[in-house]
Amino acid sequence: MDEFPDGDHETTTEGPGGREISRKTALKAALAAGVTVPLAMIAVPALARTNVTTGAVPELTPPCDDGDEPTPPQMEGPYFKPSSPERTNLVTPGMPGTKLSVTGYVFGLACRPLSRVLLDFWQADDNGAYDMAGYTLRGHQYTNAQGAFTLSTIVPGLYPGRTRHIHVKVQAPGRSILTTQLYFPGEPRNNTDSLFDPRLLMNVRDGQGGREAAFDFVLNVPQTGTPTTSPTTPPTTPTTPPGGDSWIAGTSYTAGARVTYGGRAFVCLQGHLAQAGWEPPSVPALWRAE
Numbered sequence: 001m002d003e004f005p006d007g008d009h010e011t012t013t014e015g016p017g018g019r020e021i022s023r024k025t026a027l028k029a030a031l032a033a034g035v036t037v038p039l040a041m042i043a044v045p046a047l048a049r050t051n052v053t054t055g056a057v058p059e060l061t062p063p064c065d066d067g068d069e070p071t072p073p074q075m076e077g078p079y080f081k082p083s084s085p086e087r088t089n090l091v092t093p094g095m096p097g098t099k100l101s102v103t104g105y106v107f108g109l110a111c112r113p114l115s116r117v118l119l120d121f122w123q124a125d126d127n128g129a130y131d132m133a134g135y136t137l138r139g140h141q142y143t144n145a146q147g148a149f150t151l152s153t154i155v156p157g158l159y160p161g162r163t164r165h166i167h168v169k170v171q172a173p174g175r176s177i178l179t180t181q182l183y184f185p186g187e188p189r190n191n192t193d194s195l196f197d198p199r200l201l202m203n204v205r206d207g208q209g210g211r212e213a214a215f216d217f218v219l220n221v222p223q224t225g226t227p228t229t230s231p232t233t234p235p236t237t238p239t240t241p242p243g244g245d246s247w248i249a250g251t252s253y254t255a256g257a258r259v260t261y262g263g264r265a266f267v268c269l270q271g272h273l274a275q276a277g278w279e280p281p282s283v284p285a286l287w288r289a290e
Contacts, residue, residue: 045199047104048216051111058111058218061170062199065179079132080167082269082288083255084120087139089152097126097154099210102182102202105147106170107216110223113147117219118285120169120270121151128159140270155184155211163189163196171285172221174277182215249276258290265290
């Protein structure tokens with residue numbers, strides 16, 4: 001994904017002693033120092049899908065993680081909770097806040113879409129609070145055959161020390177997890193939030209009845225051959241791995257289910273249909289070793 005939409009290369013300026021510094025370096029230095037950065041400098045990144053026609057190699061989506069463990073008591077912040085429900089709409093009847101739709105694609109290194117990618121979203125409510133008793137504004141989904149996803153939610157509220165953001169874990173089948181956050185352009189707190197990364201800005205505009213955002217993820221997944229829109233099809237006949245383990249591809253597992261694989265015990269964190277490539281050791285978003 002391009003960090004800046006005005007070209008394939010960073011612009012440079014002359015620093016002390018005649019040494020050139022990149023626009024990105026200057027931006028990060030300004031943000032770290034708490035200096036107000038001109039909006040023109042914080043341009044919204046180009047969507048990765050623009051690389052499909054040019055053939056350019058897209059940049060990976062950067063990680064951004066303030067910790068999956070509970071935030072220390074003296075700080076207000078999010079908790080990650082496993083076993084979120086599978087759903088694309090996080091809005092419940094009567095929920096306060098500005099409606100927000102987030103759409104996009106998940107690509108690999110050749111800028112080809114990836115199907116059946118797991119995306120797990122969680123965020124604060126309109127008042128800046130996270131639901132720790134249940135699963136309000138939490139949910140996971142999978143990209144479709146075209147690598148697309150859509151999320152219906154609300155604009156998250158603010159809380160001390162952070163700018164507006166949405167948390168997400170992204171995991172392609174059999175690959176490692178990318179834990180990151182999505183940000184909103186034009187937010188005053190973007191300048192002072194130490195975790196803010198301009199490469200994670202969504203493209204946001206006003207829509208009918210709310211706001212519309214777009215963002216494309218690029219994962220470190222090698223891709224070769226001819227692009228395809230065919231979905232990854234689970235095996236029609238369950239197959240048992242060597243060793244007589246209880247995990248079986250083609251089986252629907254619910255959160256809390258326990259299996260063995262490779263002589264190790266695992267507990268299911270999120271309900272899903274098992275398929276080849278999603279063996280428990282390969283997908284820590286779905287299985288936890290006991």
